[in-house]
Amino acid sequence: MSQPDVVVVGGGALGSATAWQLARRGADVVLLEQFGFGHHRGASHGTSRILRRSYHTPAYVRLADEAYADWSVLEAEAGERLVTRVGGLDLFPRDAAIPPADYVASLTACGVPFEQLSGAEVSARWPALVLPEDILAVHQADTSIVPAGRGTATLQRRARAAGARLVDRCPVLELVDRGKAGVEVRTPLESYRPSRVVLTADSWTNDLLAPLGAAVPLTVTREQVTYFAPEDPGAFGPDRLPVWIWMDDPSFYGFPTYGESGTGHLVKAAQDCGGALTSADGRSFDTDQAALDLLTRFLGPLLPGVGPAVRTETCLYTLTPDRDFVLGPVAAHPCVLLGLGAGHGFKFAPTLGGVLADLVAEGTTTIDIAAFAPDRPALVQAGHPVSWLA
Ligand SMILES: Cc1cc2nc3c(=O)[nH]c(=O)nc-3n(C[C@H](O)[C@H](O)[C@H](O)COP(=O)(O)OP(=O)(O)OC[C@H]3O[C@@H](n4cnc5c(N)ncnc54)[C@H](O)[C@@H]3O)c2cc1C
Numbered sequence: 001m002s003q004p005d006v007v008v009v010g011g012g013a014l015g016s017a018t019a020w021q022l023a024r025r026g027a028d029v030v031l032l033e034q035f036g037f038g039h040h041r042g043a044s045h046g047t048s049r050i051l052r053r054s055y056h057t058p059a060y061v062r063l064a065d066e067a068y069a070d071w072s073v074l075e076a077e078a079g080e081r082l083v084t085r086v087g088g089l090d091l092f093p094r095d096a097a098i099p100p101a102d103y104v105a106s107l108t109a110c111g112v113p114f115e116q117l118s119g120a121e122v123s124a125r126w127p128a129l130v131l132p133e134d135i136l137a138v139h140q141a142d143t144s145i146v147p148a149g150r151g152t153a154t155l156q157r158r159a160r161a162a163g164a165r166l167v168d169r170c171p172v173l174e175l176v177d178r179g180k181a182g183v184e185v186r187t188p189l190e191s192y193r194p195s196r197v198v199l200t201a202d203s204w205t206n207d208l209l210a211p212l213g214a215a216v217p218l219t220v221t222r223e224q225v226t227y228f229a230p231e232d233p234g235a236f237g238p239d240r241l242p243v244w245i246w247m248d249d250p251s252f253y254g255f256p257t258y259g260e261s262g263t264g265h266l267v268k269a270a271q272d273c274g275g276a277l278t279s280a281d282g283r284s285f286d287t288d289q290a291a292l293d294l295l296t297r298f299l300g301p302l303l304p305g306v307g308p309a310v311r312t313e314t315c316l317y318t319l320t321p322d323r324d325f326v327l328g329p330v331a332a333h334p335c336v337l338l339g340l341g342a343g344h345g346f347k348f349a350p351t352l353g354g355v356l357a358d359l360v361a362e363g364t365t366t367i368d369i370a371a372f373a374p375d376r377p378a379l380v381q382a383g384h385p386v387s388w389l390a
Helices: 013-024 058-078 100-109 119-125 148-161 202-212 289-302 346-361
Strands: 006-009 029-032 048-051 088-092 115-118 136-140 144-147 165-167 174-177 183-186 196-199 219-228 243-246 251-254 267-272 309-319 326-330 333-340
Touching: 006 013, 006 183, 013 029, 013 148, 013 196, 013 333, 013 346, 029 148, 048 058, 048 148, 048 346, 058 100, 058 148, 058 346, 088 100, 100 136, 115 119, 119 136, 144 148, 148 165, 148 346, 174 202, 174 333, 183 196, 183 333, 196 202, 196 346, 202 309, 202 333, 219 289, 251 289, 267 289, 289 309, 326 346, 333 346
Parallel strands: 006 029, 006 196, 029 165, 088 243, 196 333
Antiparallel strands: 048 144, 088 136, 115 136, 174 183, 219 267, 219 309, 243 251, 251 267, 326 333
16 A cells, blocks of 8 residues: 555544545545444534534634635535534623623624523523523524534545545554654554644643653543434424523523434534543543533523433543634644644634645645644643633
């Protein structure tokens, strides 16, 4: 087998998108995944993820614009619908821990249309949601749902179609920087010697950085999402309920019914950043009953008809201290590029894959990634304050 130009480590959404974007640009790329494709041990499995424009900084709002465009390219190439536009509500209670002003200012600065509604106006339009009067709701009509497991599989299918070699059940044991001679990528099967490596290993990232004498301050949490069975699923359909995010601490979010893998009549909801600290290999798959009780208590008054919890799934967040992405070279090892989604990267996967492909090919990209530099203060200053809710 000929030596590839690039090896991508990790077959989740970011790695698969990077392999797709690299192969589309004509690069000879090999993607290596330690488990079987479609596994449920990382962060890219399950039914659904939120794609939205409403973010707390203009840089993210602009990046979301790129993401919508890249999802459309992927849909067209794959001949498959991936983006289901349902609208989204950011719900800010009085004295919310997450300031609405950042969202309003960022959407305004980027010319993205939105509405500001009261609790009563929201409940009048979407009767499934019962809100206190003094809620400020920001409604953005383009908020959408993208399929997690199916979307990742589509990226892999398109990467193969563009010529990428995707190998699963092949763990990368070590990366050895050989300087001008490239990077030696050791696996149980064989060693590769590409000129560049893209490390999109999320919760496992530091396992591969350690032998290179590098590390990123990452916190891994075990998050869980729960499916509820409403008596009248129709009242929670995408035409009757938008995606919603409760912008406070604790923060919760939820979806209308969405028909992936037998959950079409179920309503999914979860707490954001409510998971216990864990590690990629030490995590359990058990339901955290206390977290489920907290979610159920929260949903009771907000979505009175949501029904009983019927299924809970776990998934890993890999959080940087500022919860911003990491995109760029490892200090002292410029031939190893990092891609980390910080627990909110799925919506941007096709775009982050493009950015990483640009960095491999050109060493630079036209997209503003200044906030995601691997050597930014939040990642190099010891004890940098943590802020995961923004
Ligand atoms: C509950 C939950 C809800 C979320 N909701 C949203 C949302 O609504 N919107 C959104 O945009 N994002 C959301 N996210 C975040 C998003 O899902 C992740 O940011 C994204 O999936 C990360 O993709 P990844 O490819 O970086 O990571 P992963 O999917 O974890 O992929 C990393 C891969 O690397 C592989 N790997 C690791 N080490 C090695 C090795 N040594 N050799 C070979 N392979 C290796 C792993 O096996 C794994 O497959 C959510 C995440 C969770 C957990």
